[in-house]
Amino acid sequence: MPPAAAHDALGGQFLRYLINGLVATAVHYGVLRFNIEVLHMSLAAAANALAAVFGIATSFLGSRYFVFRGRQGSVARQGALFVLVYAAIAMLHALVMYVWADRFGLDYRIGFLLATGMQMAFSFLANKFVVFR
Incomplete structure (x- = not known):
């Protein structure tokens, strides 16, 4: 791969990485709010721990299929x-x-x-x- 193509590919991956991170963070925060405001979980730490599972799962799936696609x-x-x-x-x-x-x-x-x-x-x-x- 020529240096310019490698630079463009890396830049594209990093941009997708940033997008994936924003989406995973939004999922984490959304589940946290749902846990506290809808499910009325009384412990913020427990609500956050559960929400983190969803955020990390979103990050993994996004990394696997969007950021680093083709590396299955x-x-x-x-x-x-x-x-x-x-x-x-x-x-x-x-x-x-x-x-x-x-x-x-x-x-x-x-x-x-x-x-x-x-x-x-x-x-x-x-x-x-x-x-x-």
Whole structure:
């Protein structure tokens, strides 16, 4: 593949990745609101945990069939790797927040943005080169 074509393909994947992330986030938030406002779940953490399952499932399906389409392997293998990547991302996000806000005493909102930016980059690269290679 010529360098220009590779750059266009990578750019297209990243744009699809961003779209998929927005859709998965909207699903997560929508299910969270449904759990709290319609089902009247009293624990926000439980409502959020359940909603996260829907958001992560949406992200996986979108990654498999929209972002990294044409890279179809075993669903079980990809699903297991996807969950491992997300577990690692959650730990990285928590570590950044701990160091930034709890240890250094800096603004947690800025730390959240930094951690989320790192999360996005790590997730894209891990999904491209490990999960959906």
